Amino acid sequence: MPGKAIRARGVVQGVGFRPAIWHLAREFGLAGSVWNDAEGVMIHVYGDAAALEGFAAVIPKQLPALARLDTLEITDLTGEAAHSEFRIVASQSGRAETAIAADAATCPACLAEIADPSNRRHRYPFTNCTHCGPRLSIVKRVPYDRCHTSMAAFTMCSECQREYDDPADRRFHAQANCCPVCGPRLWLEAAIVPTPSQGMQPEPLGGSGRWSVQDAVPTRSVGTMSSMNGIIHQTADLMRQGYIVAIKGLGGFHLACDANNTRAADELRRRKRRYSKPFALMARDVDTIRHYAAINDLELIALQSTAAPIVLLQATGEQLAQGIAPGDDKLGFMLPYTPLHALLLAELGAPIVLTSGNVSDEPQCISNDEAREKLVGIADFLLLHDRAIVNRLDDSVARLMAGEIRLLRRARGYAPEALTLPKGFESAAPVLAMGAELKNSFCLLKNGQALVSQHIGDLENAAVQQDYRHTIALYRQLHAFTPSCLAIDSHDGYLSNQYGRQLAAETGLQVVSVQHHHAHLAACLAEHGVDLDAPPVLAAIFDGLGLGENGELWGGEFLLGDYREYTRLGHFQPIALPGGAQAMREPWRNTYAQLRHYFDWQILQRDYADLDIMPLLAGKPLATLDTMLTKNLNSPLSSSCGRWFDAFAAALGLHAERVDYEGQAAIALEVLATPLFVEEQAYLESWNMERSGDFLVLSWRGLWQAVLDDLTRGTDKASIAARIHHTLGAATVDVLNRLSSQTGADSIVLSGGVFQNRLLLEAVSEQLRQHGKTVLSPQRYPMNDGGLALGQAMAAARSVSRGATLLVDQ
Known part of the structure; x- marks a missing residue:
C-alpha cells in the first residue's frame, strides 16, 4: 500500500490542525498517524494513490480558523501502515522550528456556551477551545502542549479530559481547556483593604450609591460557579458607582471605569499620570459602538476578527465622558475578546474605559503580586484570577487609512x-x-x-x-x-x-x-513581498527623527533604494532644533526656529505683531535661543517632518507650550484640518525645490508666508490647517514625480510615523496613483518605529x- 510523509509548517499547533487532518483521513479512508513535533506537524498516511492525492490536495483548503499553512512538503514512504486506522499520536520533541499561534478572541461557539444556562460552562469566564483563547500569552516553550503552558497548573476534570482526548470534539488537545470544576478561578480584592476605623472606603467617584468594601470579596474566592457570577456582578456594580477596577486580562492588566462617568475618567487620568493621551474603550457589541462612532465594512471586519484590535473610529453621535479622548475626533474601540470581558460588558451595557494597567510609560502588570504592588493608588479594586500570564501582550491598535486597515501597534492577536x-x-x-x-x-x-x-x-x-x-x-x-x-x-x-x-x-x-530610514524602506518592501533582486524603489520616509549620515538628524527624506542599499536624493530643509530633545517636547521652539530661518525676526515681529503666536514667542528666552542657534549650541540641524508639523501646529495655537505625548501637536493639526479638508486645496507656489550638491531640498518660506497672511486676515484656522496638509501632500508628490522622471523608478514607498496622518497618506497615495505610480505603504506592520x-x-x-x-x- 503506497504511503506519503507530509510535513506541515506554519501555525499548525494548538489550532485544531491535527483533528482536521484526522477527519480528512477518515473521509478518504486512509490509515496512518499525525503528531506535533518541534518543526510543526508530521503526517504519515497510507492508502490508494487517488485517495492520497485527493487528501493532500484538500488540506490547504480546509484549514481550521486559526491555522496558517506556510509549506506542505510531501515525500514517499516505504513499508506498510502499522495499523488499519488513522490515529493522532503524542507530540515528539526536538529543535524548535514551528510557529506559535497568536491569542484569539472568543469564538461564537464558546460565546454560545457561556450564554446557555443548560451548558456546564454557562457564564464561566475562562471558556475556550481550539478555535480561540490564550496562546502566546501562556506558552513557555514548544511544542505547544499543555505541560509547556501556564495551564499545566490545572489538572483537567474527567469531562474536560474526555473532550481533550476525543478527536471528534472541538476541544481535542485544546491546551487551555478547562471548566468551572477544574480551571482558573476569579476573585475580587480591595486594592487597599481598610481597617475598621477607616469605615467605608474608598469613596465612590460617581453615582448616588455608596459601596462598603466589606460587601466585596477582599480575598480569593474559589469553588462555586455562582461565586464567580456574583463577583462579575459586584464588579459591574462597583464600576457603575464610579470606582476604578484593575482587571487581569489575557496578556496583562487593564484599568477600567465607566466611560460615561467624567469624574471617574478624570480621576483615572490623575492617578495613572496619563493627562492627555486618549483612552481605549470596550463595548459589548457593534450596535453599542455605533451610538458613539461611525463604522464602515472594513472597520467592522477588523473589530470582529479573531485579533480583536482597538480600531480608531470617527467619533459621531452620543458623547462619552469628556476626558476619554481630549482634543481628538477619534475613539479607539474594541469588542470583548475573552469570556470575562463579554460577561462584564453584558452586565454593564454601557462602554468602559479599558487602558493598560500600569503607571504611564511602564509595562503592563502581568502578575497578581505586581498588580497589588504597582496599581495600589490607581485602582480601587482588583479583579484577579490564577491563570499565570507568561508573555505580556498589549492590545493591538489599527486604523483605516487609504482603503486598508493598518496596524499602528502590533501585539495581541497578531504577534x-x-x-x-x-x-x-x-x-x-x-x-x-x-x-x-x-x-x-x-x-x-x-x-x-x-x-x-x-x-x-x-x-x-x-x-x-x-x-x-x-x-x-x-x-x-x-x-x-x-x-x-x-x-x-x-x-x-x-x-x-x-x-x-x-x-x-x-x-x-x-x-x-x-540606517533608520533605510530600515523603514526595507520593512515595507518585505511586507509587500518585493523580491530580493527587484529594481530599486523611490521612498518618502517622514518621521520625527532618525540618525542619518555624518551625524545628521533626518526625518523628511526622499530615498532610492532596495534591501541592501539606498541613496538619499532629497530632503526637507534642515532647521535647527533649539534645545535638542527639548524641541520635541515644546513645539514653540520649532516655530521660532523655522520663522527665524526663513525671515528677519525683527521685521516679522513688526509686520505680524497681532498674531497670537508673536506674544507667546516674545515671552520666551529668545536671546538665549539666538545665542544657541548662532553658536550651534545644543541646536542640531534636522530635516524632521515631525518637527515641521509641530511648528505649524504651534503657529495655529495647538499645544504650542508643550506636548504630553509623542505626536500630540501633529494629531491636533490633523483633527483641526479634517472637517474642511475636502473643501480646501494647497497654497499655490508655496514650496521650493532647490539643488544643494547632490540633493533636492524642499523649503517652505512661501508656505510660512501664506499661513502668516491667512492668520492676519482672520481666516478660519481649520481652513489653514487643511491647506497646510494639502500643501505638504502636493509638494511631496511634486518631488517624487521629479525624482521618478530622473531615476525611472515608478514604485514608491510611503512610510515613517508621520504617514499615520490619514489626510497626508490618502492625499499623497491618490495623487501618485493618478500619475501612474505603484504605491506601497505598511499595513500588517506599523509604519512607525x-x-x-x-x-x-x-x-x-x-x-x-x-x-x-x-x-x-x-
Whole structure:
C-alpha cells in the first residue's frame, strides 16, 4: 500500500490542525498517524494513490480558523501502515522550528456556551477551545502542549479530559481547556483593604450609591460557579458607582471605569499620570459602538476578527465622558475578546474605559503580586484570577487609512505571526534585529521567515528595558534561535543599539548597523513581498527623527533604494532644533526656529505683531535661543517632518507650550484640518525645490508666508490647517514625480510615523496613483518605529548574504 510523509509548517499547533487532518483521513479512508513535533506537524498516511492525492490536495483548503499553512512538503514512504486506522499520536520533541499561534478572541461557539444556562460552562469566564483563547500569552516553550503552558497548573476534570482526548470534539488537545470544576478561578480584592476605623472606603467617584468594601470579596474566592457570577456582578456594580477596577486580562492588566462617568475618567487620568493621551474603550457589541462612532465594512471586519484590535473610529453621535479622548475626533474601540470581558460588558451595557494597567510609560502588570504592588493608588479594586500570564501582550491598535486597515501597534492577536520572506531570502542567515528606541519591537529572521515580536514599548523607561531583554531571551528559547549576526539602528544613543553591542561582545557575533530610514524602506518592501533582486524603489520616509549620515538628524527624506542599499536624493530643509530633545517636547521652539530661518525676526515681529503666536514667542528666552542657534549650541540641524508639523501646529495655537505625548501637536493639526479638508486645496507656489550638491531640498518660506497672511486676515484656522496638509501632500508628490522622471523608478514607498496622518497618506497615495505610480505603504506592520526591526533584519540579511562590508561593524 503506497504511503506519503507530509510535513506541515506554519501555525499548525494548538489550532485544531491535527483533528482536521484526522477527519480528512477518515473521509478518504486512509490509515496512518499525525503528531506535533518541534518543526510543526508530521503526517504519515497510507492508502490508494487517488485517495492520497485527493487528501493532500484538500488540506490547504480546509484549514481550521486559526491555522496558517506556510509549506506542505510531501515525500514517499516505504513499508506498510502499522495499523488499519488513522490515529493522532503524542507530540515528539526536538529543535524548535514551528510557529506559535497568536491569542484569539472568543469564538461564537464558546460565546454560545457561556450564554446557555443548560451548558456546564454557562457564564464561566475562562471558556475556550481550539478555535480561540490564550496562546502566546501562556506558552513557555514548544511544542505547544499543555505541560509547556501556564495551564499545566490545572489538572483537567474527567469531562474536560474526555473532550481533550476525543478527536471528534472541538476541544481535542485544546491546551487551555478547562471548566468551572477544574480551571482558573476569579476573585475580587480591595486594592487597599481598610481597617475598621477607616469605615467605608474608598469613596465612590460617581453615582448616588455608596459601596462598603466589606460587601466585596477582599480575598480569593474559589469553588462555586455562582461565586464567580456574583463577583462579575459586584464588579459591574462597583464600576457603575464610579470606582476604578484593575482587571487581569489575557496578556496583562487593564484599568477600567465607566466611560460615561467624567469624574471617574478624570480621576483615572490623575492617578495613572496619563493627562492627555486618549483612552481605549470596550463595548459589548457593534450596535453599542455605533451610538458613539461611525463604522464602515472594513472597520467592522477588523473589530470582529479573531485579533480583536482597538480600531480608531470617527467619533459621531452620543458623547462619552469628556476626558476619554481630549482634543481628538477619534475613539479607539474594541469588542470583548475573552469570556470575562463579554460577561462584564453584558452586565454593564454601557462602554468602559479599558487602558493598560500600569503607571504611564511602564509595562503592563502581568502578575497578581505586581498588580497589588504597582496599581495600589490607581485602582480601587482588583479583579484577579490564577491563570499565570507568561508573555505580556498589549492590545493591538489599527486604523483605516487609504482603503486598508493598518496596524499602528502590533501585539495581541497578531504577534508572533511570522512573515514568509520574499523570493531570494530563502537561505538568508539568521538575524536578530534589535529595533528602535521608541515603540520598540524586535525581529528574528530564521528559515525564510521573519518573526516580529509584540510591541514592547519605549526603552527610555527602565522597566521596559528589563521587559525587552526578558522577551528577547524568551523568544530565543521558544524558537531555539541562535543568530549569526545582530542588526541595530545606526544611532549609538539608542538603548537597543547599546544592548545589541553588548550581546555581540558577549557572543562574538557580527553587528550590522542599519540606517533608520533605510530600515523603514526595507520593512515595507518585505511586507509587500518585493523580491530580493527587484529594481530599486523611490521612498518618502517622514518621521520625527532618525540618525542619518555624518551625524545628521533626518526625518523628511526622499530615498532610492532596495534591501541592501539606498541613496538619499532629497530632503526637507534642515532647521535647527533649539534645545535638542527639548524641541520635541515644546513645539514653540520649532516655530521660532523655522520663522527665524526663513525671515528677519525683527521685521516679522513688526509686520505680524497681532498674531497670537508673536506674544507667546516674545515671552520666551529668545536671546538665549539666538545665542544657541548662532553658536550651534545644543541646536542640531534636522530635516524632521515631525518637527515641521509641530511648528505649524504651534503657529495655529495647538499645544504650542508643550506636548504630553509623542505626536500630540501633529494629531491636533490633523483633527483641526479634517472637517474642511475636502473643501480646501494647497497654497499655490508655496514650496521650493532647490539643488544643494547632490540633493533636492524642499523649503517652505512661501508656505510660512501664506499661513502668516491667512492668520492676519482672520481666516478660519481649520481652513489653514487643511491647506497646510494639502500643501505638504502636493509638494511631496511634486518631488517624487521629479525624482521618478530622473531615476525611472515608478514604485514608491510611503512610510515613517508621520504617514499615520490619514489626510497626508490618502492625499499623497491618490495623487501618485493618478500619475501612474505603484504605491506601497505598511499595513500588517506599523509604519512607525514599531515596524523598524523587520527592516533592520532584512537589510542585515541582505548585507550578510552578499558578503557586504559597507554597513558592517567589525
